[in-house]
Amino acid sequence: MSEPTAPAGAYGGETGAAHPGEASARPEPLGVTVAPTGNAEVDAATSRLADADEMPTQSHIEVYEDVHRGLRDALAALDENRS
Incomplete structure (x- = not known):
């Protein structure tokens, strides 16, 4: 019987990461913008x-x-x- 596996990229790392939660070498920007407040x-x-x-x-x-x-x-x- 084989162990269940998570879909590729399910843990937020690069697809093909060896371990869950393993970080990629470079962060992937989220592209969040901040609107000016005027202050x-x-x-x-x-x-x-x-x-x-x-x-x-x-x-x-x-x-x-x-x-x-x-x-x-x-x-x-x-x-x-x-x-």
Whole structure:
């Protein structure tokens, strides 16, 4: 009796990957776009998300943390301008 196999590419890696979850050598860009908001600080922060498209998944956290920091700073600046 043979073991069941998953369809090619079922685990997100390249088709023909030897093991489930095995990453391909180069990430496949998702092509996600970010619409401009009209706020220069927010747009600068979110434009960094495009960098994640070309990075391996394990490196995304650095980008997300950087974007989060930029958005948090932009919100803090809005609060400071109200005072």
